[in-house]
Amino acid sequence: MIYRRSLSFVVVLLIWPAIVCGETPPLSDATQECLECHAIFHPGIVAGWEKSRHAAITPAEALQAEGLALKVSSKNIPEDLQKVAVGCAECHNLRPEAHGAGTFEHNGYDVHTVVSPDDCRTCHAVEADQYSRNVMAHAYANLVDNTVYNQLEHSILGNRTLEKGQLKTAAPDMATREEACLYCHGTALKVSGTEVRDTDAGELEFPVTEGWPNQGVGRINLDGSKGSCSACHTRHSFSIEVARKPHTCKECHVGPDVPAFKVYSASKHGNIYSSKKQEWDFKAVPWTVGEDFTAPTCATCHVSLLVNTDEEVINERTHEMKNRLSWRSFGLIYAHPQPKSPDTTIIRNKDGLPLPTDLEGGFADKYLLSPEEQAAHTQTMQATCLACHGTSWVEGHFRRYHNTIKRTNAEILTLTDMMREAWQLGFARGLDQGANPFDESVERQWSDAWLFYANNVRFAAAMAGGGDYGVFADGRYHLTQSTIDLHAWLERKKAVEALKAGKQ
Amino acid sequence: MIYRRSLSFVVVLLIWPAIVCGETPPLSDATQECLECHAIFHPGIVAGWEKSRHAAITPAEALQAEGLALKVSSKNIPEDLQKVAVGCAECHNLRPEAHGAGTFEHNGYDVHTVVSPDDCRTCHAVEADQYSRNVMAHAYANLVDNTVYNQLEHSILGNRTLEKGQLKTAAPDMATREEACLYCHGTALKVSGTEVRDTDAGELEFPVTEGWPNQGVGRINLDGSKGSCSACHTRHSFSIEVARKPHTCKECHVGPDVPAFKVYSASKHGNIYSSKKQEWDFKAVPWTVGEDFTAPTCATCHVSLLVNTDEEVINERTHEMKNRLSWRSFGLIYAHPQPKSPDTTIIRNKDGLPLPTDLEGGFADKYLLSPEEQAAHTQTMQATCLACHGTSWVEGHFRRYHNTIKRTNAEILTLTDMMREAWQLGFARGLDQGANPFDESVERQWSDAWLFYANNVRFAAAMAGGGDYGVFADGRYHLTQSTIDLHAWLERKKAVEALKAGKQ
């Protein structure tokens, strides 16, 4: 639906200078030109930006903040950018060469649609560097370049058809992959050509970008950089408030494979957040425990710069979230120490598979944190806990969590031993038989157990997410049910085989 | 628990005139009389109403709003109603003849308990008309008068008993139906008699209304009208704020059969709503994108009158929600174009069944939107998207959504082909065998796939609800699992039959 807006153009031209006056910082000429049309065509984008800190302050002013309050970490922001608000052009016209075919001529400017972490790095260099070492930045290749994960994705996303009574699984099409796994992991953007669109401003040519739209955490951008800051710093307000609230993390961490939000919202921490958040300050930098908030959100424990009421640092800001984590407790068959490198494609277990454990639960030690490194990460995390809890509370909590890691791994070992027996006996066809190990009924029963139930139990343990949740909401009840059901299936198969053998 | 309140009566009589003074509009004598007792007996109802716009303004004042701000769409509101606040009597004493046996004498007035859309029409005629063409208004008959849906309801709600080892399913009793399907679809109200109740004001006679209480969207009212405005415009504040917030829709759109709220709350849109809603204006009419809110709620995309910051209309208000929808993606075996008529009982597929598709997935074209009509509806919806997103973003989104419609329909075809084979081979008894097609184990596996999993995938696609949700939360993982499990079951049944045959 396109409106005739020739008159509106004039109105906006008259209004913008008025807005620019007063307390708001000056806009660049280029940004003013953008706003003249886009305020009408995309009022939501412009209004979102107008409410942002980017519109309210220049980098030069931001640089005047002292000490821990400093939000802009780059030392060498170009002079011309420092003096104007961070508007449309300051980001979308930045580094046109770097964005290659993504850059197009638009009303006299070289513009690119997809702003990347390397654009944001202009002002936020430390955060961009940290994030590049975060496993999330590598989420695309970590999924796409792992042969075992490929098989899981293939089994989940591929359409099934019947051919002479047999199920055939087609390779998943790209649109499905983009909407499914790559929604969170990120797509690989690629310009495949150009197209002419009939706009209110006449015919204009735009690049056609495969993989767009996407805001996945490991998006491969047209400038070669990895990630999308707007995955968490939601465009176009890029609000620290939104990033610090747990609903942001929920976008990707809500399903039974990674139920962080569900467990949080059932925890004491989540209860306090839900009940009291209206009285908290989500914008303060640094973030003062007790004063600005009285219970942690996801960001508190995993990312934010925290201080006590004396402005002493409790935890440094990090966008490399592994720094506060010792165990990786979801997404794989067994919980295991965090990988050393954010590039997990390099990992090989003792059987040569790109997995951090072998099927018996042994760790691929060489690629994972050592116990000493784990202890250091745990201590970093605990510094935050200790701001509100006594030592005995914190130690008791972690003692239970580590016990749960051990216990759930043991239960999964029992399940996996049965799965391996099924493969060996020919009741199902797994990797050793050259088959996809995730595409038969019994294999899904097995993957339910580690992909969903053991995860849920561990998340509830890690986040003190409540006994009820960890027991009954896809938790311990269902984990042990999986073991019981898989065992019953195996016994029945053996009985049938014995019956057949007896007949022959 | 009944209190003695004879003294309170006097107090209220003294207080009400005081309240009436000042800025609040005059109350009718009848409403004043209602309030004298009911403020004490039902303080929650009265307090809710006191906070409403109905209590704060007369229709005459409301009619002075100009242009898009006008909330009262009727041209011929009776003079006497225009001059007083919209109080108890203005609605509950309206059109006493129309409400038939539902109208009863009460302290000298002809009162009816259940206010209907035809009562609301007195001031809100356009909305009442639109809603009467909304499929929701027809939700009662669309369920109750469809023989196939009847069988699904029967299978889900009917109590099962064992008779000589066989399961017998009783027809569901009315109280269960009212509490289950008809809670949302609406009950058919019917006055079955009268009863005398001992009240604080002495013995009084009231009608006994079967099907009450109910606020279902397709309630059959005692005046013959269909629907319940209070399903969304929650009594007794009838707040536009509440109707515009997604929690209202959640009342009926939350289970795995229609997981709109769950998908929304896991989406970027839902994240922004959850994080920023405290700063939005949910009462503004018209509703300005970017200024009043920065991310859509359910109402934004499906109902509300939207304008840009120049007060240019982005989308007209509609209470006939189909106008912005091209596909119906839930509740039936296959996704299909929206039906043309809100009365879906008239639909017949090629096999003569009252279903919008046949079992092979073919559309009952005659009763469904044509591709051209679908395109027009999509364009209407996209006008809203484009307020915050560029063309390439919006087109990319819809390309993926339409691909997902196609892919999920293809997967369900594979499942349905297996189900049909099972019926043909006598492994289960379906429609062709004169049996309920939803009451055997394997039939429920089949209905799980289309009633829950394919739906979830489509909702996640339609609403950009997140990869994690659409993959793992009753989504693609479980959809393909259904196919795998149903195939394994079919193979096992065939093997057993072959074994039996070999023995004979």
Next chain:
Amino acid sequence: MIYRRSLSFVVVLLIWPAIVCGETPPLSDATQECLECHAIFHPGIVAGWEKSRHAAITPAEALQAEGLALKVSSKNIPEDLQKVAVGCAECHNLRPEAHGAGTFEHNGYDVHTVVSPDDCRTCHAVEADQYSRNVMAHAYANLVDNTVYNQLEHSILGNRTLEKGQLKTAAPDMATREEACLYCHGTALKVSGTEVRDTDAGELEFPVTEGWPNQGVGRINLDGSKGSCSACHTRHSFSIEVARKPHTCKECHVGPDVPAFKVYSASKHGNIYSSKKQEWDFKAVPWTVGEDFTAPTCATCHVSLLVNTDEEVINERTHEMKNRLSWRSFGLIYAHPQPKSPDTTIIRNKDGLPLPTDLEGGFADKYLLSPEEQAAHTQTMQATCLACHGTSWVEGHFRRYHNTIKRTNAEILTLTDMMREAWQLGFARGLDQGANPFDESVERQWSDAWLFYANNVRFAAAMAGGGDYGVFADGRYHLTQSTIDLHAWLERKKAVEALKAGKQ
């Protein structure tokens, strides 16, 4: 992570007296000493407390409230406690002898870590007494001392290993129990020794308390008292606002075994709460229906002191929640009248088992509310309903709810009859065979039906939680599916047995 804070000590010493001046009440010397260190070590705890009513008012001032506004129910609060704010020492240094080995010498004071209901009783005697009669206070023994529940816990929490192809279930370890069932039910605290910790203030000795941390509702405290007020009155603000919001109850009432929060949030009541709570007064005592809130939360119906706008009592405050409940609809095989005693370990059904019903659904009448007592409890609950709903509405609602109790019990009877036949035929091993009745595949199918699905249906009925939720979200669809699936399993087992018999 421990900081050097010798300088900070001095700063705090200077600041605290300043805070004490002005409108805040005087602090005891002991509390001032606590704060000197703990404001730095645990800023979150101190900040939480500073925002509490305990920090803002002395008991003497609190006692000046009149009538229904009085929050402090004890008649004999010690003089010295009355004159100072309720700070650290007022609770943690209270009754040192009573806490036995939990009390330790700390900087010259006798301190205990775990504050108990008998500490809180000092000011809140009536509430402590009520709570001691609440079934929640007995949640530890009610679980741990019931031989049947033990078997359920054992089956859910015990790790399984394979021994010669057979599954063996180990007894669950204590850390797992504490994190799982006892998280909500409460742990039994016990001092097992002492340990020396190296703190900023030098080496200090602390007791080692098994079962810590825990805030379960039936925690067995070191002074022998039962429960943890902070389960709901979250430390260290102990806010009535938090306790009245439904997120508190969600901590333990969210899983499919007791889905109160989920059902609430899908109900009309939950919708209104979610949409309008920002305008309500969650701190007012008494709590005025309509004025302070316009829809109930959990606390409204189950706990709070409610008045109408004339300050007439609608319902008295109770911490013995059974007083407003007639049926116990979750956690056990059949819904049944509430037990008379909060100690449910004394219950014996006709077969001598510690269950409130027998397997045929008959009630253990002697231990349960009589129909007359049930009617009285229902009437108490309905007094709250009637504040916002007419009599016909309320009666209609309860008629459906009671019908649903009957219908779900009937469906569970059919399922249990099949389960008992399976035990009798030797297809599974139950109590009569000296086996755990919850540890085989088919037994879990059976427990799914009553532990999850029948519950969900009843909660949706009790709380008007929506047709969609009660039908499709682990509700009636899944309940009847359980019956169908269990019947199919039983038929298959019989067929196999017949086949085997035919071969012999």
